[in-house]
Amino acid sequence: xxxxxxxxxxxxxxxxxxxxxxxxxxxxxxxxxxxxxxxxxxxxxxxxxxxxxxxxxxxxxxxxxxxxxxxxxxxxxxxxxxxxxxxxxxxxxxxxxxxxxxxxxxxxxxxxxxxxxxxxxxxxxxxxxxxxxxxxxxxxxxxxxxxxxxxxxxxxxxxxxxxxxxxxxxxxxxxxxxxxxxxxxxxxxxxxxxxxxxxxxxxxxxxxxxxxxxxxxxxxxxxxxxxxxxxxxxxx
Amino acid sequence: xxxxxxxxxxxxxxxxxxxxxxxxxxxxxxxxxxxxxxxxxxxxxxxxxxxxxxxxxxxxxxxxxxxxxxxxxxxxxxxxxxxxxxxxxxxxxxxxxxxxxxxxxxxxxxxxxxxxxxxxxxxxxxxxxxxxxxxxxxxxxxxxxxxxxxxxxxxxxxxxxxxxxxxxxxxxxxxxxxxxxxxxxxxxxxxxxxxxxxxxxxxxxxxxxxxxxxxxxxxxxxxxxxxxxxxxxxxx
DNA sequence: TATTTTTTCTGGTAAATACCAAACCAACTT
DNA sequence: AAGTTGGTTTGGTATTTACCAGAAAAAATA
Numbered sequence: 001x002x003x004x005x006x007x008x009x010x011x012x013x014x015x016x017x018x019x020x021x022x023x024x025x026x027x028x029x030x031x032x033x034x035x036x037x038x039x040x041x042x043x044x045x046x047x048x049x050x051x052x053x054x055x056x057x058x059x060x061x062x063x064x065x066x067x068x069x070x071x072x073x074x075x076x077x078x079x080x081x082x083x084x085x086x087x088x089x090x091x092x093x094x095x096x097x098x099x100x101x102x103x104x105x106x107x108x109x110x111x112x113x114x115x116x117x118x119x120x121x122x123x124x125x126x127x128x129x130x131x132x133x134x135x136x137x138x139x140x141x142x143x144x145x146x147x148x149x150x151x152x153x154x155x156x157x158x159x160x161x162x163x164x165x166x167x168x169x170x171x172x173x174x175x176x177x178x179x180x181x182x183x184x185x186x187x188x189x190x191x192x193x194x195x196x197x198x199x200x201x202x203x204x205x206x207x208x209x210x211x212x213x214x215x216x217x218x219x220x221x222x223x224x225x226x227x228x229x230x231x232x233x234x235x236x
Numbered sequence: 237x238x239x240x241x242x243x244x245x246x247x248x249x250x251x252x253x254x255x256x257x258x259x260x261x262x263x264x265x266x267x268x269x270x271x272x273x274x275x276x277x278x279x280x281x282x283x284x285x286x287x288x289x290x291x292x293x294x295x296x297x298x299x300x301x302x303x304x305x306x307x308x309x310x311x312x313x314x315x316x317x318x319x320x321x322x323x324x325x326x327x328x329x330x331x332x333x334x335x336x337x338x339x340x341x342x343x344x345x346x347x348x349x350x351x352x353x354x355x356x357x358x359x360x361x362x363x364x365x366x367x368x369x370x371x372x373x374x375x376x377x378x379x380x381x382x383x384x385x386x387x388x389x390x391x392x393x394x395x396x397x398x399x400x401x402x403x404x405x406x407x408x409x410x411x412x413x414x415x416x417x418x419x420x421x422x423x424x425x426x427x428x429x430x431x432x433x434x435x436x437x438x439x440x441x442x443x444x445x446x447x448x449x450x451x452x453x454x455x456x457x458x459x460x461x462x463x464x465x466x467x468x469x470x471x472x
Numbered sequence: 473t474a475t476t477t478t479t480t481c482t483g484g485t486a487a488a489t490a491c492c493a494a495a496c497c498a499a500c501t502t
Numbered sequence: 503a504a505g506t507t508g509g510t511t512t513g514g515t516a517t518t519t520a521c522c523a524g525a526a527a528a529a530a531t532a
């Protein structure tokens with residue numbers, strides 16, 4: 001199992017700080033030669049480090065050292081920008097698409113609304129220090145937010161809700177599971193199809209208990225770290 | 237990219253219910269032949285399904301269809317057994333080790349205690365329907381729980397705390413991130429080294445705000461699904 | 473200097489092959 | 503009936519080879 005040794009060797013170099021976060025590895029063929037092994041075995045070692053979140057790759061671009069993950073607290077309303085800035089990172093968001101459509105199946109299931117309810121769907125790509133780390137897809141119940149498409153919601157939907165509609169998030173139901181990146185989402189994240197991902201699904205209610213939107217967040221799995229404090233209720 | 241087609245083909249059979257949860261796939265060589273491809277490409281397809289949580293493998297034993305994940309709520313005190321039973325699953329726990337030791341580095345960091353503080357460490361293996369799904373490692377501050385080693389805590393530590401020491405969990409700080417299974421932990425879970433995992437770290441306080449223990453839970457990544465409801469506090 | 477085109481490099485995919493060791497099963501022994 | 507042994511199957515690991523397509527770099531052009 002020489003791939004284990006290669007893995008450890010690379011790992012040591014990362015931990016020792018010889019390879020800085022975000023820096024690119026030499027070409028696979030060169031690395032394989034350096035470790036006196038085949039390209040396939042070298043890729044095996046890198047893949048293990050990838051599933052451990054130590055390194056990541058960009059499709060046909062190479063392998064990189066993973067930056068430290070962003071702490072993500074699902075129980076507060078900090079938006080992406082705020083979270084990133086608090087952690088000393090540089091956030092950026094891009095709008096990938098936005099449209100007013102009848103609620104699709106998967107979102108209808110999350111929202112618990114009838115089929116054909118009008119929703120405003122939009123997709124955003126989130127960057128941290130110019131690395132694409134997440135694609136977020138929002139489904140907003142259209143009737144509660146007239147002309148939402150004209151507002152500037154790209155950076156923060158939370159902010160738009162509050163300023164333009166006097167709506168505050170008050171309760172959120174969330175699911176978090178591992179998944180893999182496929183198709184358009186993988187492409188937007190410059191990831192190869194099948195890369196490991198964290199999928200965060202949230203369903204949000206406003207201060208009146210009204211269900212207002214849901215979102216799906218596909219994160220590169222090494223880019224976040226779910227973190228929270230809970231006050232426990234004893235059941236029995 | 238024929239591995240994508242193979243993947244979809246297998247996936248369809250799973251979704252159609254032709255392959256029931258927990259059932260074993262034919263041997264790799266036979267499957268490869270059936271799909272008229274090489275074993276390597278077949279393994280590529282299965283690996284993708286694995287990272288998506290649709291299938292899992294047991295080391296040198298073969299590939300299996302993943303059962304549906306257990307919903308795990310980090311914000312309540314339901315123990316493993318209770319969670320499993322509520323979901324209609326059959327739980328079982330095995331004690332892998334238990335010892336009274338000076339707090340090791342990683343746990344000291346989580347607990348925020350001085351080095352050499354005595355802790356009671358024990359490892360348990362959790363099964364769902366006889367499938368090993370998680371290894372949990374607990375570090376309990378020994379001075380608060382004299383003779384803990386004599387109690388029957390294997391099924392539920394929570395229960396022992398409550399009945400024998402009148403201690404209730406009241407606040408927990410948790411971190412969740414993806415990781416990979418290695419060494420002993422992988423072996424206990426019958427997983428191959430490097431299999432994807434969910435790592436849940438928790439630090440717990442009792443009803444008096446006293447820090448009492450922490451635990452590390454290594455889950456097979458397809459076996460859980462973090463799920464919770466949060467009441468939000470607006471900051472600004 | 474800025475833009476476009478061409479070339480080179482590099483990662484992604486795929487096959488064929490080989491050997492090892494653990495798991496499994498069946499036959500045998502006690 | 504229970505335990506041991508030995509052969510077979512099967513997944514894990516590793517090498518070699520090949521070709522493709524996208525990305526990056528270099529060269530040519532406007």
